[in-house]
Amino acid sequence: MSVPRKKLSGGQRAVLAAPYLWIVVFFLAPMALIAKISLSHPAETRPPYEPTFSIDDGLAGVLAKARTLGFDAYRALADDRLYLDSYLTSLLIAGVSTAIMLMIAYPFALTMARAPRRLRSLLIGLAVAPFWTSFLIRVYAWIALLKDEGLINHALMALHIIDAPLSIYATNGAVVIGIVYSYLPFMLLPLYSALERQDPALREAAADLGASPLQVFWRVTLPLSRPGVIAGCLLVFIPAVGEFVIPDLLGGSETLMIGRTLWNDFFANRDWPAASAAAIILLALLIGPLLVAERARLRAEEEPS
Amino acid sequence: MPLLSVEHASKRFGAVVALDDVSLTVDSGEFFALLGPSGCGKTTLMRLVAGFETPDSGRVTLAGQDLAGAPPHRRPVNMMFQSYALFPHLNVFDNIAFGLRRQGASRVAIQSRVAELLDIVQMQNLGARRIEQLSGGQRQRVALARALAPGPSLLLLDEPLAALDRKLREETQFQLKDIQRRLKTSFVIVTHDQDEALALADRIAVMRAGKIEQIGSPPEIYERPASRFVAGFVGATNMIEGFVARDDGGWFVAPFGRLKRADCALRDGARAALSLRPEQIVVARDGEGVPGVVEDIAFRGETTQLRIGVAARQALRVSCTNGNRFSLGEPVRLMIAPDAGVLFAEAE
Numbered sequence: 001m002s003v004p005r006k007k008l009s010g011g012q013r014a015v016l017a018a019p020y021l022w023i024v025v026f027f028l029a030p031m032a033l034i035a036k037i038s039l040s041h042p043a044e045t046r047p048p049y050e051p052t053f054s055i056d057d058g059l060a061g062v063l064a065k066a067r068t069l070g071f072d073a074y075r076a077l078a079d080d081r082l083y084l085d086s087y088l089t090s091l092l093i094a095g096v097s098t099a100i101m102l103m104i105a106y107p108f109a110l111t112m113a114r115a116p117r118r119l120r121s122l123l124i125g126l127a128v129a130p131f132w133t134s135f136l137i138r139v140y141a142w143i144a145l146l147k148d149e150g151l152i153n154h155a156l157m158a159l160h161i162i163d164a165p166l167s168i169y170a171t172n173g174a175v176v177i178g179i180v181y182s183y184l185p186f187m188l189l190p191l192y193s194a195l196e197r198q199d200p201a202l203r204e205a206a207a208d209l210g211a212s213p214l215q216v217f218w219r220v221t222l223p224l225s226r227p228g229v230i231a232g233c234l235l236v237f238i239p240a241v242g243e244f245v246i247p248d249l250l251g252g253s254e255t256l257m258i259g260r261t262l263w264n265d266f267f268a269n270r271d272w273p274a275a276s277a278a279a280i281i282l283l284a285l286l287i288g289p290l291l292v293a294e295r296a297r298l299r300a301e302e303e304p305s
Numbered sequence: 306m307p308l309l310s311v312e313h314a315s316k317r318f319g320a321v322v323a324l325d326d327v328s329l330t331v332d333s334g335e336f337f338a339l340l341g342p343s344g345c346g347k348t349t350l351m352r353l354v355a356g357f358e359t360p361d362s363g364r365v366t367l368a369g370q371d372l373a374g375a376p377p378h379r380r381p382v383n384m385m386f387q388s389y390a391l392f393p394h395l396n397v398f399d400n401i402a403f404g405l406r407r408q409g410a411s412r413v414a415i416q417s418r419v420a421e422l423l424d425i426v427q428m429q430n431l432g433a434r435r436i437e438q439l440s441g442g443q444r445q446r447v448a449l450a451r452a453l454a455p456g457p458s459l460l461l462l463d464e465p466l467a468a469l470d471r472k473l474r475e476e477t478q479f480q481l482k483d484i485q486r487r488l489k490t491s492f493v494i495v496t497h498d499q500d501e502a503l504a505l506a507d508r509i510a511v512m513r514a515g516k517i518e519q520i521g522s523p524p525e526i527y528e529r530p531a532s533r534f535v536a537g538f539v540g541a542t543n544m545i546e547g548f549v550a551r552d553d554g555g556w557f558v559a560p561f562g563r564l565k566r567a568d569c570a571l572r573d574g575a576r577a578a579l580s581l582r583p584e585q586i587v588v589a590r591d592g593e594g595v596p597g598v599v600e601d602i603a604f605r606g607e608t609t610q611l612r613i614g615v616a617a618r619q620a621l622r623v624s625c626t627n628g629n630r631f632s633l634g635e636p637v638r639l640m641i642a643p644d645a646g647v648l649f650a651e652a653e
Contacts, residue, residue, distance in 0.1 A: 204357055205390035207377040210407035210455060219403075223394045 031283075038276035039069040048270045073277035083278055086261040087285065093172055093247075093257060094240035097179040098233050101187040104180070105232065109191035110221070113198075124192070128185050139178055139249050146174050146250065170252035178246040183239070187232040194228025195221070230293070238286050258282055306369055308333040308491050309354065309459055314363035316349055323349040324360070325515040331459070334489045336482065338506035340496055342538070346515040347495045351461050354493070355384045367459065378407070383457040387464040389448035391436045397423075397447050398432035404455035422450040425484060442473050449481075453488065462494040466501060478504050499539045503527065511535045527582075533649045536580035543581045543621045548574055549648075557648060561616035562595050567643035576651035583610065583624035585645040588631065594638035597621070599631050613639060 008016070040049040051065035077083045112123045130138060145151045146169040153165035168174050198221065206216045244259030251257065258278065265275035307330035316324040323346045331337045339347040352358045354365055356377035365372045372380060383404065391400050401422055405415045423429050426446035431439075439447065445465065452460055465481065466474045482505055485492045496502050502509045503523045510520045511534075519531035530536035537544060550556040555569030557579050564579070571577055587594075588611060600620055601612035611623045611631065621639065631637065 199388065199390065201386050201388050201390035202392060204377070205384075205386055205392075205451075206403065208355060208382075208384045209404035209451070210378045211403075212378055215407065220392060224392075226394075 034276045034279055036069075037272050038073050038280050039071065040273050041068070041070070041072060042271045042273050047272065049272045073273035074281075076274055077277050077281065082256065082261060083258075086256045086258045086278075087282070089172070089256050090241045090243075090258040091285075093175055093179065094237050094243075097176050097183070097240050098187075098237045100176065100180050101184055101236055102229065102233065105184060105187040105191050106229075109188055109195050109228075112188075112192050113195035120196070124189075127188055131185070135182065136245065139182065139246055142174070142178055142181065142250060143169060146177070169250065170255075172251065172255055174250040174252075175243075175247045175255055175257070178250040179236075179240050179243060182246065183236040186235045190231040190235060191225065191228045194225045194231075198224055234290065241286060242282060307331060308335075308368055309493070310366045311350070311354070312364050312366070314350070314353060314360040314365065316346075316353065316358060316360050322515045324353070326363070327512075327515070327517055328363075329510055329517060329520060331491055331493055333458070333491055336485050336492045336494070336505055336507045338494050338496060338502035338509045339512060340499060340502040340509050340539070341512035343497055344514075345512040347497075347512050348463060350512075351384070351463060351493065351495050354459070355382055355461055356380050381457055382459045382461060383452040383455055384461040385448050385452040385463065385465050387467060389444050389468075391444060391447055391451070393436050395436070396432065397428065397434045397436070397439070400436065400447055401432075401451045401454050403451060408455060418454060422454055425453070425487075426450045427480075441468055441470075442477070445469060445477065449484070453484075453490070457490065459491045459493065462492060464496055465494060467496075467498070474501075481505065503539070509539075511539060513538075530580065530647055533578060533580065536647060536649070541583055541622060541624075543583065543586075545579045545581065545621075546576075546651075547579065548576050550574070560619055561597075564595075564641050565643045566648060569648060571648065571650055578649045578651060579646050580649065581621070581641065581646035583622045584608075585641070586613075586621060586623045587640040587642075588613065588623055588625055589638050589640060590635075592638045592640060594640040597637055597639055599633055599635045599637060602631065602633060613637060615639065 037049055040051060042048060043050040045052075051068050053062050053065060057065065108127075112120060112127075115123060143150070147153070148165040148167060148169065150169065152168070153162075156162045157165065168177070202220055202224070203216050206220045207213070211219055242259050243257060244263060247255050247257040247260055248263075251260075262275050262278055262282075265271045265278065269275075309331040311327060311329050314324055314327045315322075325346075327346070327350060329337075339350060341347045349358060353360055354367075354372075356372065356375060356379075359373075367380070367382065392403065395403070398419055401419045402415050405418055410418065419432065420429075423432060426449055428443065428446055428450070431443070434443075436444065436447070445468065449462075449465070452462075462481075466477055469477060478501065481492075494502070494505060503526075506523060508520060508522055509526050511518045511526060513534050519526060519535050521529075521531075526535060526539050530539065533544065536542050545557075545559050547557055547559040549566075549569060549571040550558050550563065551569070551573035555566040557564045557566050557569070557577065559579065595615055597613035597615040599611055600614045601610075603610040608624050608626055611625065612620045613623055614620045623639070
């Protein structure tokens with residue numbers, strides 16, 4: 001049976017076109033620009049890379065300049081320990097933060113999803129309440145909490161739990177704390193919506209068939225919440241890898257996250273091609289696994305009987 | 306000793322009394338139906354047996370063992386859910402094997418048991434299907450197979466046929482009864498559909514507002530309903546309001562005439578209601594009966610339903626096998642035997 005192809009009305013096209021246009025103008029076009037810069041060569045000019053194309057050159061001139069594009073910046077990156085370390089540290093910090101968030105948010109979301117219906121919206125409201133304050137202010141507040149002479153160390157020492165202040169501030173640990181704190185709602189909400197949708201009869205059916213409460217969780221609740229777990233993890237992991245503000249404010253001088261390294265190359269070293277190449281690699285690093293996961297999901301869904 | 310015994314069970318949800326001092330027993334190998342309108346407590350009673358609710362008072366025993374405090378996963382009772390509650394992340398095979406795996410059955414034992422159940426519900430070769438690929442009827446059968454797989458001594462079925470269309474429902478009724486008879490497992494079915502209860506069950510408990518109105522075999526329930534509610538809920542009936550006259554034997558005085566009653570224990574002048582099944586009234590062109598006029602004829606295949614006007618704004622439903630002989634507006638006579646129907650005192 002063939003379904004006649006549905007024609008979109010003018011209004012529908014406009015509604016669809018607006019966000020796509022937005023993405024083309026403010027994401028794809030800058031991205032293409034960065035890709036181009038990553039193939040250029042650093043220079044003591046303004047802007048600090050060569051070649052730069054100009055309409056005055058004419059087509060032949062542009063083509064001649066394009067021939068000087070090259071992968072030097074990428075080759076330099078591969079040799080640079082600083083970049084490798086930055087990538088690894090970023091992935092590690094984002095990975096650890098994501099795992100901690102999952103462990104905190106899952107029981108939280110489960111409790112919310114099983115709370116009495118009239119309580120749920122209140123609980124969601126409380127979970128996103130921090131968003132009412134500026135992100136920057138909240139991260140700054142953590143400095144006051146984590147410093148050697150900060151609130152946490154004062155309290156622990158006053159209670160005689162520790163003798164000397166814990167040095168948390170300006171470490172990778174502080175960055176993890178900051179990321180977990182800032183991104184937790186983005187993990188919580190997809191988990192909540194996946195868990196809230198689950199039919200309670202499925203859990204009853206599992207219990208009825210002899211599954212203990214723990215088995216009900218492992219065999220039914222957890223596998224059924226997988227889409228929520230994946231969505232939540234991607235939603236926090238991807239921005240956490242490229243995070244700049246939190247490592248800049250809470251991290252120490254040895255905290256080499258890729259966002260900071262990029263910033264340094266762009267603004268301190270003025271090596272735009274190297275920084276652009278690093279940004280492109282970061283994008284590839286993040287999108288690659290995403291595409292693989294998506295393909296695997298689609299294949300699992302199409303699996304013939 | 307009965308297999309299942311519920312003794313004086315009561316359950317309230319806030320201000321709502323779901324069960325009010327309910328007692329019943331189900332024998333081994335019996336097909337038992339809990340019948341009643343929605344909100345009568347039948348589902349609560351079933352969930353009490355499965356362990357999803359605890360009674361406020363009273364007790365539930367299975368094969369002589371008190372089930373108090375036993376959580377659902379430790380009860381040798383399985384349930385087929387109204388929504389089927391099939392696990393969407395597992396295929397047909399793994400759904401059916403779920404209970405067997407929890408029992409710690411071996412791989413080989415699971416393979417053969419699942420194959421056996423797929424055979425019973427006529428779903429051979431469909432073990433690898435995903436749940437979303439199944440039709441409603443197939444899902445229903447997987448749900449049944451899954452609940453039967455662990456070999457429960459008692460199977461609870463919550464409105465098992467409600468989601469099927471009518472033709473499939475009738476077909477499935479016979480299959481369900483056949484499977485029950487073959488496996489000799491006790492089935493307790495919850496239904497609001499009186500036809501289903503009458504067709505399937507060995508015994509029926511008719512429930513209303515948290516209480517059991519009557520327990521009996523389908524013919525008992527149909528022919529000797531214990532209350533006006535049961536008479537009206539199970540099968541079609543003509544409920545005729547009137548009073549009793551005790552001169553010269555017993556009479557029921559209806560708005561359209563006096564009907565002789567064979568057994569009438571009520572006192573003279575007592576208000577009463579007579580429940581007459583449509584097929585207990587005999588229509589004839591002439592004779593001694595109550596005069597009436599054919600107001601409507603509905604052909605139903607093997608029977609014909611007639612509406613006979615007998616008094617101002619009162620009509621009786623009559624079912625007969627030869628109704629085609631009559632035509633609209635025709636004057637007829639209704640013969641009502643002295644032992645037909647059931648007389649209820651106006652206490653309700």
